[in-house]
Amino acid sequence: MKAVGYIQQQAGLGVEGLIDLELPVPVPGPKDILVRVQAIAINPRDIKMRGSQRASAESPRVLGWDAAGIVEAVGSEVTGFAKGDHVLYAGNMLKPGANAEFHLVDARIAGQVPKGLSFADAASLPLATLTAWGMLFDRLGLPRSGGQGRNLLILGGAGGVATMAIQLARQFTDVTVIASASRPESQAWIRKMGAHHVISHQDDIAAQIKSQKLGPVHWIFSMNTTPASFTAMAAVAAPYGKIGFIDEPEGLDVNLLKPKSLSLHAEAVFTKPIFETDDIGQQRCVLEDVAQKIADGTLQSPVNAHFGTINAENLRRAHQAIESGTSIGKVVLEGF
Amino acid sequence: MKAVGYIQQQAGLGVEGLIDLELPVPVPGPKDILVRVQAIAINPRDIKMRGSQRASAESPRVLGWDAAGIVEAVGSEVTGFAKGDHVLYAGNMLKPGANAEFHLVDARIAGQVPKGLSFADAASLPLATLTAWGMLFDRLGLPRSGGQGRNLLILGGAGGVATMAIQLARQFTDVTVIASASRPESQAWIRKMGAHHVISHQDDIAAQIKSQKLGPVHWIFSMNTTPASFTAMAAVAAPYGKIGFIDEPEGLDVNLLKPKSLSLHAEAVFTKPIFETDDIGQQRCVLEDVAQKIADGTLQSPVNAHFGTINAENLRRAHQAIESGTSIGKVVLEGF
Numbered sequence: 306m307k308a309v310g311y312i313q314q315q316a317g318l319g320v321e322g323l324i325d326l327e328l329p330v331p332v333p334g335p336k337d338i339l340v341r342v343q344a345i346a347i348n349p350r351d352i353k354m355r356g357s358q359r360a361s362a363e364s365p366r367v368l369g370w371d372a373a374g375i376v377e378a379v380g381s382e383v384t385g386f387a388k389g390d391h392v393l394y395a396g397n398m399l400k401p402g403a404n405a406e407f408h409l410v411d412a413r414i415a416g417q418v419p420k421g422l423s424f425a426d427a428a429s430l431p432l433a434t435l436t437a438w439g440m441l442f443d444r445l446g447l448p449r450s451g452g453q454g455r456n457l458l459i460l461g462g463a464g465g466v467a468t469m470a471i472q473l474a475r476q477f478t479d480v481t482v483i484a485s486a487s488r489p490e491s492q493a494w495i496r497k498m499g500a501h502h503v504i505s506h507q508d509d510i511a512a513q514i515k516s517q518k519l520g521p522v523h524w525i526f527s528m529n530t531t532p533a534s535f536t537a538m539a540a541v542a543a544p545y546g547k548i549g550f551i552d553e554p555e556g557l558d559v560n561l562l563k564p565k566s567l568s569l570h571a572e573a574v575f576t577k578p579i580f581e582t583d584d585i586g587q588q589r590c591v592l593e594d595v596a597q598k599i600a601d602g603t604l605q606s607p608v609n610a611h612f613g614t615i616n617a618e619n620l621r622r623a624h625q626a627i628e629s630g631t632s633i634g635k636v637v638l639e640g641f
Numbered sequence: 642m643k644a645v646g647y648i649q650q651q652a653g654l655g656v657e658g659l660i661d662l663e664l665p666v667p668v669p670g671p672k673d674i675l676v677r678v679q680a681i682a683i684n685p686r687d688i689k690m691r692g693s694q695r696a697s698a699e700s701p702r703v704l705g706w707d708a709a710g711i712v713e714a715v716g717s718e719v720t721g722f723a724k725g726d727h728v729l730y731a732g733n734m735l736k737p738g739a740n741a742e743f744h745l746v747d748a749r750i751a752g753q754v755p756k757g758l759s760f761a762d763a764a765s766l767p768l769a770t771l772t773a774w775g776m777l778f779d780r781l782g783l784p785r786s787g788g789q790g791r792n793l794l795i796l797g798g799a800g801g802v803a804t805m806a807i808q809l810a811r812q813f814t815d816v817t818v819i820a821s822a823s824r825p826e827s828q829a830w831i832r833k834m835g836a837h838h839v840i841s842h843q844d845d846i847a848a849q850i851k852s853q854k855l856g857p858v859h860w861i862f863s864m865n866t867t868p869a870s871f872t873a874m875a876a877v878a879a880p881y882g883k884i885g886f887i888d889e890p891e892g893l894d895v896n897l898l899k900p901k902s903l904s905l906h907a908e909a910v911f912t913k914p915i916f917e918t919d920d921i922g923q924q925r926c927v928l929e930d931v932a933q934k935i936a937d938g939t940l941q942s943p944v945n946a947h948f949g950t951i952n953a954e955n956l957r958r959a960h961q962a963i964e965s966g967t968s969i970g971k972v973v974l975e976g977f
Contacts, residue, residue, distance in 0.1 A: 544918045545779075545918070557893075557895055559886070560907075563907040564911075566779075566780065566912040568906040570905075571899040571903055571904065576881070577880075582880045
């Protein structure tokens with residue numbers, strides 16, 4: 306089968322390290338479904354993992370943590386899926402990724418693609434949706450159908466996770482959503498996704514919250530966590546406020562949490578499949594619910610760029626787009 | 642009135658900086674009660690604040706965040722207290738402390754001392770009890786009357802907070818309590834307080850949890866948070882585990898929270914009085930409930946050392962005892 310991956314473990318491996326591969330079609334284990342991949346999306350996770358994992362010419366590393374496709378075969382213990390079903394999923398970062406014609410995924414973390422949703426739109430959803438959902442509802446504990454008059458700050462620009470987090474907060478809660486982006490086009494995007502208030506994280510965050518009377522902030526979802534932004538978060542937080550992060554911050558002074566008894570929360574989509582947690586089945590429910598709402602127009606697809614078919618050349622361009630940090634919405638590739 | 646405090650702001654001010662003072666009796670504001678202090682207890686907080694706050698000969702700084710005494714007068718808006726009532730409280734670190742014959746406290750954070758409880762026992766409770774309660778139930782979210790088969794790790798030695806945290810967890814939940822102390826006498830103390838399992842934080846924490854099959858740990862309450870102990874906490878934590886800290890950690894790598902989607906929680910007793918939070922009245926309820934359970938023998942008093950009357954000489958010795966880091970239970974002083 307066709308696939309795209311890299312064959313050398315090397316810190317800072319450039320996009321040129323992504324190459325076209327010819328690999329054997331994998332064989333599903335008892336809990337797996339074998340998926341004929343139709344579309345994939347790219348995430349910052351792919352950039353972090355490029356070159357950082359063991360790889361060789363004999364054992365290439367395939368990335369890709371967003372996929373939609375058609376079930377080709379199911380393992381002996383799989384329930385709820387049959388050959389021909391259309392599925393979407395994020396997968397498991399410890400296993401081979403989805404940038405391949407055929408891919409295995411644990412059936413417990415896959416969802417059915419609803420009628421009316423394209424494979425490209427479906428592939429754009431899993432990692433960003435599950436990350437946003439897990440952070441908002443499981444880690445930060447936003448109240449479903451509640452929270453009126455309380456404030457959520459999404460410090461994140463206009464990437465995939467912010468795109469979904471803004472929409473999910475608007476759809477499933479009554480909180481006020483303050484979101485940050487720095488360029489006119491990214492600010493326009495997050496406003497379109499439903500942010501009540503838009504600020505710039507290039508300017509003084511605390512000063513903007515204060516001058517626009519947007520605080521105090523009860524929940525903060527940060528995709529850009531630095532010592533400076535963390536200081537601003539602690540300053541604008543309400544007592545007992547919760548701060549979530551999904552990036553890789555360095556040098557944070559956690560003592561900033563103390564005066565207001567704040568908390569700091571990590572959310573990793575892969576906790577469920579890696580540790581096979583009791584709630585592993587939640588991903589299916591969330592994916593199917595959100596995919597249905599995209600299909601029926603209740604929520605907006607995060608797809609903002611289509612980079613063509615799935616091959617090394619197009620994947621390199623997609624990696625570059627994500628790596629630039631200025632990408633808006635989701636980048637997808639489709640077909641082989 | 643007599644008081645003990647210091648008159649110079651100086652980093653690392655030694656215990657000799659604590660001196661006997663003669664100060665005017667304070668006048669209660671509308672929400673205050675004026676308390677004739679009968680007993681006080683010492684906390685690590687006193688050590689941190691000694692010399693670190695603005696002070697001068699004209700305006701000395703009085704410390705002390707644990708007190709029990711008799712109501713002498715009440716402010717115009719105070720309800721629930723009258724002259725002659727016996728009260729206990731932790732107070733507010735931004736205001737003068739309780740190491741004085743008379744002291745003002747916001748009535749909303751004071752509790753009534755139940756019959757049968759000595760002033761010394763009452764004074765030993767507030768800061769440690771409120772810290773332990775706030776962390777266990779509000780920050781870490783331990784289930785009241787539940788949690789059987791789940792594990793709480795208290796990394797804290799045998800000081801006041803650990804003493805109360807172990808007892809509260811045993812009294813109000815069904816979780817398994819693993820506690821750490823390093824010396825035979827401190828290990829004996831935490832076992833007496835009800836710890837199901839006792840480990841040593843001088844040895845490899847993760848290895849002990851693993852070899853004794855005590856993990857995974859769902860909640861961790863740390864009073865000794867270092868890069869090394871934090872690494873161990875992340876290693877023994879269950880997915881979605883919660884880690885609370887009350888010390889002043891430096892150099893933590895918060896990315897250790899990510900693989901298991903963990904969270905890190907700060908608890909500061911003074912968040913309530915400083916920010917006048919909606920739940921400010923909770924401290925009264927907790928103090929009265931726990932004090933009653935000490936009075937009737939359901940819980941054990943944390944008092945383990947009585948350092949005599951409240952004067953500079955005795956307070957210096959008490960500070961030295963707490964500063965040594967080897968103090969077991971609570972240190973109290975009583976009378977003037």
